[in-house]
Amino acid sequence: MRISELSRTSGVPVPTVKFYLREGLLPPGELTSPNQAAYGEAHLRRLRLIRALVEIGGVSIAAVKDVLAALDDTSLGVHDLLGSVQYALIPAQPRDDPEWREAFADVNAFLDGLGWRVRPDAPARIRLADVLHALRRRDGEPVAPDAVFGPYVQVAAQIADAEIASMAPPGSPREALAEQVAVGVATSEAAFSALRALAQEDASARRYGGSTLESARPADQ
Amino acid sequence: MRISELSRTSGVPVPTVKFYLREGLLPPGELTSPNQAAYGEAHLRRLRLIRALVEIGGVSIAAVKDVLAALDDTSLGVHDLLGSVQYALIPAQPRDDPEWREAFADVNAFLDGLGWRVRPDAPARIRLADVLHALRRRDGEPVAPDAVFGPYVQVAAQIADAEIASMAPPGSPREALAEQVAVGVATSEAAFSALRALAQEDASARRYGGSTLESARPADQ
DNA sequence: AATTTCGGATAGTGGCACTATCCATCGCTG
DNA sequence: CAGCGATGGATAGTGCCACTATCCGAAATT
Numbered sequence: 001m002r003i004s005e006l007s008r009t010s011g012v013p014v015p016t017v018k019f020y021l022r023e024g025l026l027p028p029g030e031l032t033s034p035n036q037a038a039y040g041e042a043h044l045r046r047l048r049l050i051r052a053l054v055e056i057g058g059v060s061i062a063a064v065k066d067v068l069a070a071l072d073d074t075s076l077g078v079h080d081l082l083g084s085v086q087y088a089l090i091p092a093q094p095r096d097d098p099e100w101r102e103a104f105a106d107v108n109a110f111l112d113g114l115g116w117r118v119r120p121d122a123p124a125r126i127r128l129a130d131v132l133h134a135l136r137r138r139d140g141e142p143v144a145p146d147a148v149f150g151p152y153v154q155v156a157a158q159i160a161d162a163e164i165a166s167m168a169p170p171g172s173p174r175e176a177l178a179e180q181v182a183v184g185v186a187t188s189e190a191a192f193s194a195l196r197a198l199a200q201e202d203a204s205a206r207r208y209g210g211s212t213l214e215s216a217r218p219a220d221q
Numbered sequence: 222m223r224i225s226e227l228s229r230t231s232g233v234p235v236p237t238v239k240f241y242l243r244e245g246l247l248p249p250g251e252l253t254s255p256n257q258a259a260y261g262e263a264h265l266r267r268l269r270l271i272r273a274l275v276e277i278g279g280v281s282i283a284a285v286k287d288v289l290a291a292l293d294d295t296s297l298g299v300h301d302l303l304g305s306v307q308y309a310l311i312p313a314q315p316r317d318d319p320e321w322r323e324a325f326a327d328v329n330a331f332l333d334g335l336g337w338r339v340r341p342d343a344p345a346r347i348r349l350a351d352v353l354h355a356l357r358r359r360d361g362e363p364v365a366p367d368a369v370f371g372p373y374v375q376v377a378a379q380i381a382d383a384e385i386a387s388m389a390p391p392g393s394p395r396e397a398l399a400e401q402v403a404v405g406v407a408t409s410e411a412a413f414s415a416l417r418a419l420a421q422e423d424a425s426a427r428r429y430g431g432s433t434l435e436s437a438r439p440a441d442q
Numbered sequence: 443a444a445t446t447t448c449g450g451a452t453a454g455t456g457g458c459a460c461t462a463t464c465c466a467t468c469g470c471t472g
Numbered sequence: 473c474a475g476c477g478a479t480g481g482a483t484a485g486t487g488c489c490a491c492t493a494t495c496c497g498a499a500a501t502t
Contacts, residue, residue: 002448011318015492018450028449035449035498052355054490061490079429086418097232116423117431124415124422131412134273138404148408151383152416159376160420164428183359185421187369191352193414194345195373197307199381200406201345202337207385208300210338224479236461239480249480256467256480275459282459 003029006039010047017047025050025065049179053088057186063088071178078170078177083119085185092126103136104129110145114153163188224250227260231268238268246271246286270400274309278407284309292399299391299398304340306406313347324357325350331366335374384409 007014020026026046029037046068053059053067070076070084094104107128111118118125128149136143167184168177205211228235241247247267250258267289274280274288291297291305315325328349332339339346349370357364388405389398426432 004447013492016490019491022450031449033448033499036447036500037449048355048358052359056352056355077429077432079425080432082425082429083422083432086422090415090418111419116419117426118419118422122419122422124418127411127415131277131408131415134269134277135404135408137269138273138400149412149416151387152380152413153420155376155380156413156416156420157424159373160417160424162372164421164424167428170429179359183356187352187356188373189414189417190348191370192373192377192417193410194311194348194352195370195377196381196410196413197311197345198332198337198339198343199374199377200385201304201307201339201343203378203381203385204300204303205338207388208298208303208391211298211301211304211340234461235479237459240460243481252480254468257469258480 001039001044002037003039006043006047010044010051012047012051020047020050023061023065025061025068045179049182052183053186056190057089059088059186060091063091067182071182074174078167078174078181081178082181082185083122085182087123089186089189090123090127092123092130094126094129097133099136100129100133103133106145107132110149159192222260222265223258224260227264227268231265231272233268233272241268241271244282244286246282246289266400270403273404274407277411278310280309280407281312284312288403292403295395299388299395299402302399303402303406304343306403308344310407310410311344311348313344313351315347315350318354320357321350321354324354327366328353331370380413 001009003014003017006012007017010017012020017026021028026043029039029043031037050064050068053064054061059067067085067088070081076084094100104126107125108120111125111128128145132143132145132148135148163184167180222230224235224238227233228238231238233241238247242249247264250260250264252258271285271289274285275282280288288306288309291302297305315321325347328346329341332346332349349366353364353366353369356369384405388401
């Protein structure tokens, strides 16, 4: 298959495919002549994976590159692969602010208390510190991590367990697992977050009595 | 307080404060002379709110403007306010692709079955359709909404109920509620998503036996 | 033979969130 | 009350990102 067919089948414009080739997200096609190349099923699958990560997961091109590198690195176990996808999905960088450092320390202490096996450099720690820091700036001062995060811990663990359990068992062939993990992490995040928003809207409608506007419910048959 | 103090207290650079003033995210300070203005506590609070939405929620400046407009519109009830924050947090636009439309229709049917009171134009519906569409492109064809989203419904509802219940009761003064809702929606999303990632990492470590790399756990005391 | 398409390279675009520079006051300091 | 840094307001520029457009000479198709 040539580039135009690859483009047509995947729905990605030709210039964008070329861009991905340049960036190394897609391996080059097999050259049949100095200026003619053939692409296969593998290219198509990878292209779809890239789009899923970018469109569903909101992953940056640079981060997609990291994920793909992890995918291709057969020395990585499934656990590391999952980590690399997560880290790509959660861009975060620590700050210098002393107040932030305190929030970060509190978050880490809180997580230690949970006994979870989580890398010390997990970006999600940083995100939690951001949240705690922001809340503290607003509400005078106290705000313990436990008060903010506590209610979520059980539920998060429950969901995460179910998600991991739904993946192929440890012995499965790596190829089958790898992409499933990459797509799974990105999509489950998006799916749950959207469902949660909808459930919140429903709960809010029940508690606060729905919209006060006519125009806000234009076609609510 | 003048602009430099506003900047120092909030940690936002002066040029950025000026930018927000230009964009109408911050109301102008009270002019004490043709080129001298005074800012108050309200400006500081609003500035912090803007930063929380931008940094924690990842909301765009344009969307922040919408949220602030909803906040200032006293004719809006709490429910509508919550909606406007959510809609700002979830940028989404429908597509033309017929396959996508089918996924969208399936999502809507699925949601109808749940009986949730959700606006027909809720962007979260679009996000769900994106997810379903992406999954269908990957896995041959079937993929029912119920299979993908079903496991999350109960949990999402449970979390959302708890979050809404933790907010001030319907009769509370609007001012107190408004910002709480805006910040709450943005931060709880970030917090839960980060916790879920960590729980996933922990579950994956337990199931897949942790990292296969030395370097992946450099300081895992 | 004529037209289309190709791969590859280089350069350009549009959006976004700031950031820098100017300039004529302002107002506190010495 | 002179000097000097800060202020408000306006205009323009920056850096990043994810593409997108154009060009070219060489296939491939018609």
